[in-house]
Amino acid sequence: MILSEPQPTQADLRFQIADIPVRVSIGFWAMAALxxxxxxxxxxxxxxxxxxxxLIAWIVVVFVSILIHELGHAVAYRAFGQSAQIVLYHFGGLAIPDRSTVGIRKPWKRLLISAAGPGSQLxxxxxxxxxxxxxxxxxxxxxxxVGHWLGFDQGRPIDSVIxxxxxxxxxxxxxxxAAFNLLPVLPLDGGQITREALELAGIQDATRAAQILSIFAGAAVAWWAFxxxxxxxxxxxxxxxxxSYQAVNTSGPRWR
Known part of the structure; x- marks a missing residue:
């Protein structure tokens, strides 16, 4: 899986925020610099x-922003009684719940956990x-x-270019x-929010429906990006x- 936790290395930066473990893979810094x-x-x-x-200013901003995003998830996990650790790596970040604790089973709780990441950025x-x-x-x-309408272009200037x-x-x-992360593409937060919302709406196979939507949404975003x-x-x-296409084909009847 492309969004899975990378293997730990001696080059990883490790620290804690409160009692939430954080590991930063060397690939994260390379991604941010690129x-x-x-x-x-x-x-x-x-x-x-x-x-x-x-470049240093950019890397620091990316580090702080993604860390805050993952802290949103980790704090939400904790609010529902599950501990989590944070890993920052070349595809962004992960908030990984402790496998030794009971999983979050209610869809509305999982939805809030997914929304907490981009919500913390906003x-x-x-x-x-x-x-x-x-x-x-x-x-x-x-x-x-929006900035012009709200008057953000009026006031005293900031002297420092940095x-x-x-x-x-x-x-x-x-x-x-945050907006990209809210797109209905699995396993991004937006895809997971979509899956939980479909389950709350009573869709029988919410996961499969979310996977199919994820295929088309992901392809559309890729085309736009190209x-x-x-x-x-x-x-x-x-x-x-x-x-998502592979997940659909392994979780049910193959497309013909």
Missing amino acids: LGWNVSQSLAEGDQRAILYY LLVVLVVIALRIGGYEFSFPIRY AKVVIWHLLYVNIFW QNQQTYVAFMFVMLAVS
Whole structure:
């Protein structure tokens, strides 16, 4: 499975938040650097030292954002009586429940656990925006017409270029990555939310229905990503669509 926990290595970074174990695979840093390289080059405009600064800023934002996402899941697991650990790796992050405890069986609880990840990212966006507005700062909002409508382009300027970049990255990553994660593609959060919602709606084989929807949604996102030169996103969603197709064929009658 492409979204399974990678094997531990001695190069992994390990720490705890409260009593939630966190492991960061070396592949996570490589993924973050790869995704941020082009935008860092563009911002630096040929200044080699600036590229490094912008790339570090991007990597830190990605690390914090994905960690907050997975903490949302882990805290939700704990709220329902199940411990979990966090792993950050080359495809993002995982909140892995403790196999020694009883699983979460009620669909509405599983739905809330899935929603807690992207929900925590969107909460971070709200907190950042509130802090900037209290400070009276103007800032660029990733959804331009929303920012203009809410008056985010009015106020005193932020003097630090790096601070502007960090704020932009924080808002961009935690809005759009959360939105992508809410797409009905398994095993992303949106796919799991869809599955639990279908089960709550009384659909007899909710898992299979969610898998079929995941095939088409994943293929559609991959096509869009290819059209927009988003190679990494396209590759990932092709793999997710194929994974859902394989799951459909192994869980029931094969398509003819």
